[in-house]
Amino acid sequence: MGRWEPNAYERLQEAALELFGERGYERTTVEEIAARAGLTERTFFRYFTDKREVLFGGSKDLAEVIVAAIGGAPKELGPLDTVAVALEATSPIFEARRAHARKRQAVVASHAELRERELIKLSSLGDAIAESLRRRGVAKVAASLVAEAGIAVFKSAFERWVSDTKKHELAHHVRETLADLRVAAAEGTAVAAVRTAPRPSRSARRTST
Amino acid sequence: MGRWEPNAYERLQEAALELFGERGYERTTVEEIAARAGLTERTFFRYFTDKREVLFGGSKDLAEVIVAAIGGAPKELGPLDTVAVALEATSPIFEARRAHARKRQAVVASHAELRERELIKLSSLGDAIAESLRRRGVAKVAASLVAEAGIAVFKSAFERWVSDTKKHELAHHVRETLADLRVAAAEGTAVAAVRTAPRPSRSARRTST
DNA sequence: CTCCTGATGTCAGAACCTGACATCACGGGT
DNA sequence: ACCCGTGATGTCAGGTTCTGACATCAGGAG
Incomplete structure (x- = not known):
């Protein structure tokens, strides 16, 4: 003792x-x-x-799990699918603590100071994701963009999971949210095809990797 | 006196x-x-x-200008273009204070506490944008997504503007950044076409507005 | 001329956070 | 068995942020 x-x-x-x-x-x-x-x-x-x-001790583990999962994801996957798979990989972390996570979420949501902290944690998680994607050969601009999209998916999926009375896993909600995102994107007008677009900046015209 | x-x-x-x-x-x-x-x-x-x-007194004005610009944008524009136009509309606010903005940006970047505050301001700006889009008939999921993308564009464009030695206007950088985003999205793999996607959630299948 | 208002000042105090130093069980070396 | 270093914790003092309560006082309304 x-x-x-x-x-x-x-x-x-x-x-x-x-x-x-x-x-x-x-x-x-x-x-x-x-x-x-x-x-x-x-x-x-x-x-x-x-x-x-x-209230944010776990965010380091979270980032590690996600980064590792991105690194180990099948090469055939596109960047967004890679991120989605990595996000799903965090499911077990949360599944054991649904009640705990709900309490925590309620507290964080109730106070701006705490939401600020949550945002900066998610932001640095996004940076880590973008960095991991670049290591897999994704171009810089695309990596940042996909990382931001991934964060958006995670936020939304997590909210759904927390308030889900049917006890689906987080991974389930990640898949659903991603599908929603694709629907929204495919609706054409959202992330539209190159229309009146001016020339992209020089940095974006550089060869990738 | x-x-x-x-x-x-x-x-x-x-x-x-x-x-x-x-x-x-x-x-x-x-x-x-x-x-x-x-x-x-x-x-x-x-x-x-x-x-x-x-350091954040201006964020209210910023949101107002953007929301107003979204409300007044031509109806033919897709949501993302609408947001882009609205972001460009903030150009005059900053153009008069380039030096000031640069100093401010340096200070904010130098301290995590301040970056937190900046993130929550941008986050609520995103909420305001999403709300404005919905008022124009954009579906809820799409509105949130496009708003997040808009924020991403704004962040990136603002950074470029601040460190731009050639004195292009902010609006110029917004257009360029948006073009970059479209290139990244169009690269196919980024926001890919519906591939192995599962069915979207019920909420996303609801009729929009 | 008086009174009210509103911007500012004064004071006290709680809570957050940090540096410096003290304590003392435990474990290793001899 | 003894000594000693280590590391987790405690104690103390103090600076800074932020708030509530009350005081002050020029200027405008009546």
Whole structure:
């Protein structure tokens, strides 16, 4: 038996989520979170740079799983399908914690400060995806674009999953959302064929890879 | 002559930008900003909810201009072109303040806290765009998608404009970026034709408007 | 002339976050 | 068995952000 209770990090995360649920994000202090975890405010800030960050510990794992899945995806897939497959690969991470994810989502949605943090996490996830695609030979502009589209799909799919009473897996919603996106894109007017388009910029005319 | 110097709001914005440039965002306190503007810390917080917010006063105008432009765009345009035209309509706002915009951009880019704020502003701008598109009869899913694409275009175009030594207008870069996007999309693999796609979700199969 | 209004100031205090230093069980080396 | 280094935690002091409550006072309305 160690000198201290183990898993301080997880205890803090749990205590925080509980308290945010009970009293709301604003009305719970870091000191209270630490106390419920049997620790000190100072220790909280050793594990998390921020009060907000305690809700975003998982985003690193998420990015890793997605990047790995992109790297291991079959070469025949187009970029968007590659990203979709990678997003589906995160399904197991969430499937075990549906209730937890729902609570977390409610808290994040309820406070602008937390939505900001979520957005920047998704943004850097997008950067990571774009980078992975480029490593597979996708041109820079296309990689960024597809990555952004992938993020959009993920956001939407995740929302559907969280509020899905039928308990479909996240992967299911990713596929559905992607299909929706393709319908919207194929409706012709959305991402239209080159119509009155001016010449693309020089950077886009460079050969890819 | 009034009791106080006029334009407290603008004075605060200017003082903040100057100081952020001189010492960096973190190392300038709100008290210093207020002092340079000839005011008090307390007064600063009457004008801005946040230390960050002092750099984002313009985002409301921006959204208004874009929404208005979408409302007034020719009906023949497809949704993406509509958004592009609306983005171009913001050109005059920025053209007068190229130097100012560059300074601001550098400060925002230098600090994660500020990038977070920028992202949430762009996100709500995206919501406003999607809403405007829906009012023109664009289906919900398509509207969101096109809005996100529009935001992506705007971000990229703005970066190009800020670092453009040739002094092309923002509108020019919007057109170029959009063309790049279309090239990427048309490369076939990016937003591919309906291939192995599963059936779209019920919501997407609903009739639009 | 008086009174009200609204922009600003003053003050106190809570909460967030950081640096510096102290504590002390545990485990390894001798 | 003893000593010592290490690492997780605690304690303390202090700066900064942000808010509520109340005070001030020029200028305009009546």
